[in-house]
Each structure stands twice: as structure tokens, then as C-alpha cells.
Amino acid sequence: MSKTINSMSLVPQGSIGAYVQSVNQFSMLSAEEENELAERLFNEGDLDAAKKLVMSHLRFVVYVAKGYAGYGLPQADLIQEGNVGLMKAVKRFDPSVGVRLVSFAVHWIKAEIHEYVIRNWRMVKVATTKAQRKLFFNLRKAKKRLGWFSHDEVATVAEHLNVSTTDVLEMESRLNGQDLSFDLGANDDDEANFAPVQYLEDKSADIAxxxxxxxxxxxxxxxxxxxxxxxxxxxxxxxxxxxxxxxxxxxxxxxxxxxxxxxxxxxxxxxxxxxxxxxxxxx
CATH class of the missing domain: 1.10.10.10 (Winged helix-like DNA-binding domain superfamily/Winged helix DNA-binding domain)
Structure with missing residues (x-):
């Protein structure tokens, strides 16, 4: 299923406006139509059913991706990552549980977008100004030798780099900070990421x-x-x-x-x- 769905045009090409118009042309499915397609995919491995389920929910991915515009990342990339999450959700969806696909898929869509934001946003935001970048690289070298700084070492580094001790402590905190996932992991092969919470109905995820x-x-x-x-x-x-x-x-x-x-x-x-x-x- 993954190979067939990946061959579809799920990556925004050209302007975002043109892509949005394109995905809006796919009609939304009724609960009965969705359940029939999901059962065909779940019980028979019907790839045509999988394709219809994915295509009918692309507009919802666009809607979710717009909520992450404030990170300054390309909208096309956010949508593409969300589409990957949608495909993973379709692959795992069990229609017998009795919830709509969109309520289940929203967790996977957000998980993929979250992973993308963390990978591509934090690395940039750790050091944004010229002074911060200088401090960042010098501090990394010093920490490899010294480990966690004492008060005297902080003062020495601040004096050497001509910055305040507050700047040194803040950058040290950023360097030691760990990226934490906002949601379930997005690893397609990690079945441990599959949790019953994903089947809780999300009232806000009604695509209509x-x-x-x-x-x-x-x-x-x-x-x-x-x-x-x-x-x-x-x-x-x-x-x-x-x-x-x-x-x-x-x-x-x-x-x-x-x-x-x-x-x-x-x-x-x-x-x-x-x-x-x-x-x-x-x-």
C-alpha cells in the first residue's frame, strides 16, 4: 500500500493556492462510504480503497498544517509531512472500532508535523544572532573539555567571549536541552507507538x-x-x-x-x- 500511495501526487507542486484548489476537488466521504472503503482495505488489502481514503482527507491535512505556520517553515513541507502521517493512519485504521478516520488520523498527521518542526526549527533557534552563534560554537568546544560549568568557569568564558554570564548560562541551557516529542512517535515501523488513545474521538477533527x-x-x-x-x-x-x-x-x-x-x-x-x-x- 505504501508504494502505491507514495506514487500519488501528495507533494504540493507549484503554488500552495493551486494545490489547495486541487485537493478541495476531492469530495468528502459519508460515514457509510468511508466505512465501506476502510473495510475493503482492512480485510482485503484493497489499494484503490486506500487511495480514495487518503485523497478525500488531503484537505484536512492542509487545514492542520496551517496551524503550524508560525514556525517559519515552508508550508509545502508541513503539508507533505502531514500527508505522510495521513498515509500511516490509513494503513493502521481499523473500522471495527467505530470512530471516523479523521478522528484517528489527526494524531498521526500532527505527530509527523511535530517531528518535522522539532528537527528543523530547534536547530535554527538555538542560535539566531551572530553573537549567539559565536557563543554557541565556542561553548560547545569548551563543554567537550569541561563538562558542566562551575560558577568560575562561567565567568571565565563570559570574559573570554566578551558576553554576560547570563548569556553563557542561557546558551548552556539550550545546549543541554533535550528535544521532547509533543505526541506519539512517528516511526512507521515502531508498533510501540500504536496506542488506544488514538481511537478516542476528536470532536474538533470533523473535516466538514x-x-x-x-x-x-x-x-x-x-x-x-x-x-x-x-x-x-x-x-x-x-x-x-x-x-x-x-x-x-x-x-x-x-x-x-x-x-x-x-x-x-x-x-x-x-x-x-x-x-x-x-x-x-x-x-
């Missing part, structure tokens, strides 16, 4: 609800920006600066920008918010 929520959020976002475009330029700037930007501007910041009082800015903001709400109601 997930897709509906995503579409609703996108619709509201479009309404917001459409309504915002109907405001005058100054009102748009005030609303954006106060509510849609990070860090958010203060009334004093905007007062200085427009050479008016902070109270006047507050009044303009209140009027703009009323117009914005009215425009959204009409959209």
Missing part, C-alpha cells in the same frame, strides 16, 4: 466543520477589507493602525501623526468603527 469554519473566516475577512475600503483614507489608516497592525498604534501616536488631539483621534476612531460595522452589515 473545519472546512466550513475556514470558508467562513475567509468570507468575514473579505467583508472586512471590502468595508474598510469604503472609508476615507484617514479613517482607514486609524482603524488599521489601531486594530490591524502589530504593534498597535496609541491615540498619542496618531495624534502626533495628524497634528490633532488624542481625543479627536478617539472620536474619529469611534465614527470609523460605526461606519465599518454598517458597511459590513450591507456587504
Amino acid at each position: 466543520i473545519a472546512v466550513e469554519a475556514e470558508n467562513s473566516q475567509s468570507h468575514l475577512k473579505n467583508k472586512l477589507y471590502s468595508a474598510l475600503s469604503l472609508l476615507d483614507e484617514r479613517s482607514q489608516d486609524i482603524v488599521s493602525a489601531r486594530w490591524l497592525s502589530e504593534p498597535k498604534a496609541t491615540l498619542q501616536d496618531l495624534a502626533a501623526r495628524y497634528s490633532i488631539s488624542a481625543e479627536r483621534v478617539r472620536q474619529l476612531e469611534a465614527n470609523a468603527m460605526k461606519k465599518l460595522q454598517s458597511n459590513m452589515d450591507l456587504a
Whole structure:
């Protein structure tokens, strides 16, 4: 089954938008259709059934992968790792337990993504600035000779590298930190990773609800920006600066920008918010 599924186009090609549109074309399965396909795979090893189960859940992998965008890793890679987890879940799914595949698969999808994040995020974040990288490599060499630092050794290293003792202690802590898995292991051949907890139903893993929520959020976002475009330029700037930007501007910041009082800015903001709400109601 693994060879056949791997031959399918599960790796995002080109733009993510095009890939999302592609996977959204696969229809979701009803509980009856899913159970029939799962039984064919589980009892007969039907690879066509496995393919349909995987393809019908690719959009859910995209939904889960979006939740890890904050790590700064390529979205295509997150989706690809999630797809690997989905295939492992399909391979292990037992329809006789009585839960939907998506509730079972979400554990495997997240496990694969977690493993990828840990492998590719922590190594970068251990040392991000030039000074930290210098400290990182010098400290690694010193620790191979000295082991765990005493107070005097910390002070000596800090003086030698022209950094604070706090920086030395923090980097030492990072070097000695152990990566811990957030979830079940992702090793495909390790049956010890298989646990009954994976069959607990995840109410948040309903793919229909997930897709509906995503579409609703996108619709509201479009309404917001459409309504915002109907405001005058100054009102748009005030609303954006106060509510849609990070860090958010203060009334004093905007007062200085427009050479008016902070109270006047507050009044303009209140009027703009009323117009914005009215425009959204009409959209």
C-alpha cells in the first residue's frame, strides 16, 4: 500500500493556492462510504480503497498544517509531512472500532508535523544572532573539555567571549536541552507507538466543520477589507493602525501623526468603527 500511495501526487507542486484548489476537488466521504472503503482495505488489502481514503482527507491535512505556520517553515513541507502521517493512519485504521478516520488520523498527521518542526526549527533557534552563534560554537568546544560549568568557569568564558554570564548560562541551557516529542512517535515501523488513545474521538477533527469554519473566516475577512475600503483614507489608516497592525498604534501616536488631539483621534476612531460595522452589515 505504501508504494502505491507514495506514487500519488501528495507533494504540493507549484503554488500552495493551486494545490489547495486541487485537493478541495476531492469530495468528502459519508460515514457509510468511508466505512465501506476502510473495510475493503482492512480485510482485503484493497489499494484503490486506500487511495480514495487518503485523497478525500488531503484537505484536512492542509487545514492542520496551517496551524503550524508560525514556525517559519515552508508550508509545502508541513503539508507533505502531514500527508505522510495521513498515509500511516490509513494503513493502521481499523473500522471495527467505530470512530471516523479523521478522528484517528489527526494524531498521526500532527505527530509527523511535530517531528518535522522539532528537527528543523530547534536547530535554527538555538542560535539566531551572530553573537549567539559565536557563543554557541565556542561553548560547545569548551563543554567537550569541561563538562558542566562551575560558577568560575562561567565567568571565565563570559570574559573570554566578551558576553554576560547570563548569556553563557542561557546558551548552556539550550545546549543541554533535550528535544521532547509533543505526541506519539512517528516511526512507521515502531508498533510501540500504536496506542488506544488514538481511537478516542476528536470532536474538533470533523473535516466538514473545519472546512466550513475556514470558508467562513475567509468570507468575514473579505467583508472586512471590502468595508474598510469604503472609508476615507484617514479613517482607514486609524482603524488599521489601531486594530490591524502589530504593534498597535496609541491615540498619542496618531495624534502626533495628524497634528490633532488624542481625543479627536478617539472620536474619529469611534465614527470609523460605526461606519465599518454598517458597511459590513450591507456587504
